[in-house]
Amino acid sequence: MSFEEQVDELERTVMSEKPFFSRPGGKIFIIWLILSVIGVLIGFYAPHHLLPAMMSSTGTDVFKTVVVFTVLAAPVAAFVYAVGIYSLIAWRHKGDQDEPPEDGPPMHGNGPMTVVWLVVSSLLVVVLLVWGLSVYMAQQVSHPNTLQIDVTGRQWLWTFKYPGTGVESRTLVLPLDRAVEFNVTSVDVTHGFWPVALGNQVDANPGEVTVIQTTPDKLGKFSVRCSQLCGLYHAFMYSSGSVVTPTQFSQWLQAQGVPPALADRTARIAR
Amino acid sequence: MYVTTDVAPRLLEDTPLGPEAGGLYRRQNIWTGLGFGVFLGFVAWLISHALLQGSNWGSDMVVTVTMVAWVIGFNIGMGSFNAPIRWALGHDQTHQDELYAAGVGQGRSRYLKFCTDHKVVGTQYLVLVLVLFGVGGTLAMLIRTQLITAHSSFLSPETYNSLVTIHGMCMIIATIIMVSGPFTNFIMPIMIGAKDMAFPRLNAMSFWVVVSAVPCLLATFFLGGVDAGWTTYAPLTVQAPPAMDAFAVTIITFVVSVTVAGVNTIVTIITMRAKGMTMGRLPIFTWGSMIGGGLGLYAMPAFLLVMTLMITDRATGTSFFVAAQGGSGWLYENVFWVMGHPEVYVILLPPVAAMLEVASTFARKPVFGYKVVVASFAAVAGLSIMVWAHHMFTTGWAPDLGGPFMLTTELISIPTGVIFLSIIGTLWKGRIWTRLPMYFVYLFLWNFIIGGVTGIYLSDVPADQYFHGDMFVTAHFHYTLLGGAMIAATAALCYWFPKVSAKMLNERIGKIAFWMIAIGIQITYFGCSGRGSKECPVVWRTTTRSSSMPTRWPPVAPTCSCSDGSCSCTPCSIRGATGSRPRPTRGAPRPWSGRYRPRCHWRTSLWIRW
Amino acid sequence: MVADSNLQVDQTDVGEEPGGDDRARPLGLILTVVIALAATVGIGAFFWSQTYQSPSGTQVAQSAGTAVVNGVTMPHVTLSFQSYPDANGSVNGVAIHPAGNPSWPAFGMTNVFQVPTHALVTVTVSQYDSGGALNNPWFARVRGTVDGVATVDGKVVTAVDPNNVGHTFTVRGTPGTDPGFFLNVPLPSVGGENQTDVGQHHTVVFSFVSGSAGTYAWNCEFPCGTMVAAFGGPMGAYGYMSGFMHVV
């Protein structure tokens, strides 16, 4: 087939009056639709299984972001896969060893398609960005009555100080529904303070204090890990944490030797 | 008959080599290189040991000096510096010397010598890359073996961490040169109609310099190990054993090689094109090589810089990175990622460009949107130098920059998306011939989509505050680097193998290898990115750069290790596939034929025989 | 023109080739796989042999009958080990780390212990090393032992002077084991920095109740190493100031 004939054929297929779903575009559309639906379903279903049950405001943000981004990405990925799959079904030259007798159409590009592609991906990026920035900015807002906790990383242990009470503990105990601010530092090398199910983390840098905040909103236990390789026993740099009611928090403080009045005041329980 | 350069057949007959041709080159080969390198290293060790013994930073100085002396000695012994030394002494090399250095009339032995022929250099690089993948893959299997059970007592935490570090750096070095070494050298000059690279001697040097870096990297195991992960964050690495000095010398040496090679590539493409090969007609692979090489020129010197500061911190007591004395770990992290992010595109662009050639050849269609693709390569390169702080979202450094870096990082997915458009556009209505290289193109599509999608979660600051430092990041960059870049490079390898060796790959074995690789990657990295009970991810996750932290999901660990093993077998499988009987290419210099390949490099081809 | 001559070269080349076929050479393939496997196993054996040997194997706790703690009857076992200023045996006469760095401080004679689950473990440590100040007085408190106390040279203490600590024996549970388990016993230092009193030691005795089965990690939290924060050298190399406790 000469080039001209091929171009003609191409035109004929594109212009043909065949019903939409029997044309390549239609078939790809069907594959795309199926894959997109699968992707979207994965987006709603998988995060429940891949992420731990989140226990704080920032954790919920992470969860929602994962769902939204998966749902947004699914149609794009599905489109690429759909064309890939269809090309293997419909345009594959049968007979592996013998080369195809003729070449494909001399298609060097397609302006409108490229423009559509660029516009769609730019729009998606704008959506991602707006989503990300608004969540991020909402996280920066400071709350009244924030509980301050000084976190110190060292090789290979976390300790948590509750300023004003003299308590220094290896476990992290947080009262429910109260904004908490972690002031994180390190005495030796860089560590990563990662209270996993709180969905937030920040490095502990020697000589610097870095701050993150979150609001625990579920009772339960979580683990605190180090997310920055810090030497020999990095993997064992592990603490457990728990979110408790304010009363339990006050009782825990008292068990650490804090006078009841001070403990209640720190836990913000009227006595 | 051995053919060495495009003009060599004639030169062979016209200018027979005199007995004095080559001068010193005649006596130099890899053995003199090794011998002189070891000798100089030993002398340097004796002297520095005697002088610095017992001083505060003695052992670091001694290791640094010894390693540097080995690198210099090896290259002197190889002949890397013959020409400049002779030039400095006032008598330049003769034409005969140059011919000798180009390997004329030396048979196979030229592969073990300082040889300026770009095809020899390309082949040497190919072997080196396969060896490095073999080493890195072996280390990966050891990592996996350790992770089979919780608290496995196979390796100590220290050894495990060092293995992770050297696995990472070995693979990074290998992937940076996996296409720019073999194929940019071998194929690119032929593609643009040049007789050789612009600076053949620098070209040969760039190869032997990177060879001399490899023993330094492996020496770290005998110097206490670098248990800090491939990113070697300070100040942990200022605390590490003297192995870290050897590691830093490795990087410095490697950067010298990569920058020299990058300059060479760019100059060759700009100045050595044949008549009629305008910039607008350059095959896409050439663009990928050039933009990747140029990006390397921007990125890699930062690595050299930061490793030099690392050595001075460790060996002379400066404190660039030690907070207690006024330094900052953030300084290290910034300079590292100023290198580190562009570097991933230094790795990615050449293989992707090569893979577009493969797609075009086997779809029997021209590359879709050539100009847009070139523009998006350039855009990726330009943007990639402005995104480094996305690796630092959770370091606490400049939280206010989270937004701007989120913007640049997400912008980069637009030009990255154009690459996908180009691939599917090229497949569109093609006559798709599914030979072995094409299998890898489809695998690339599959993997790289996953790599890109995982990337967008990470580019979102609030989400990254959860994901950073866990197995998800590991899965992300293995999907992009192994599943994307390395698979694209494998497509290129299968595609150009007949060109390089005059042998066809055995497709049956190749396809077995393909399925092992394809499935292995999915099990390993999809699995590890966090399937499992709600608790598993947590345990899994920190295994990423951690000491021998257990997995609590026994059935998966062995599966992962097997499949990981199969991934690391990549080079082995390819090697196995080449074990097939050489198959004549039926007189056609173009084994894949078709109209829309970058034709000229197949047509002007010369089969070299080993 | 160049192209044409090259084409010719190609054809002559191919012409010389014996008619090949597509069959793989199984021998080459098998050899490749075998060599790759052998290399992997060899390298694995190397790392294994080099690094996981605890100095003198595992010390299994000795049975000492039963004990009653807080009204619960449980097995009672004993362990004893030492901490030396150097691994080369100038104090104890036996090199703990013959292949390692002999001038680093080390726990001996072994760093891997084995105790039964939910048992009372009584540990006797002979501390021969000098020392200095902790980087956090928090570690000067005895934590996690029975009643939160230890005896130092026969004297019952709940804490020691944070400015004169030789090493600490700090054990933690991990997610795979008993995450809450934590034990910290400071070991007071002997003499001053210049070690005029080689051979003298403190005897520290303490008891704890072991947790559920698994491997627990222990290490020293006194910065007794080199480089940044004095946590390099012996602190970063497995086996000197670190080890495991298997609870079975």
Ligand code: HEM
């Ligand atoms: C859609 C495009 C991509 C986006 C948005 C993206 C985003 C990111 C982000 C935000 C991180 C930091 C994650 C963290 O440490 O918390 C990261 C890490 C990384 N990415 Fe990507 N990425 C993309 C594509 C790629 C590509 C194409 C490659 C390689 C060819 C790559 C290789 C890596 C590597 C090596 C790391 C470093 C992991 C480490 O910390 O050791 N990424 N990526």
Ligand SMILES: [Cu+2]
């Ligand atoms: Cu840490």
Ligand SMILES: [Cu+2]
């Ligand atoms: Cu990056």
Ligand SMILES: [Cu+2]
């Ligand atoms: Cu110690």
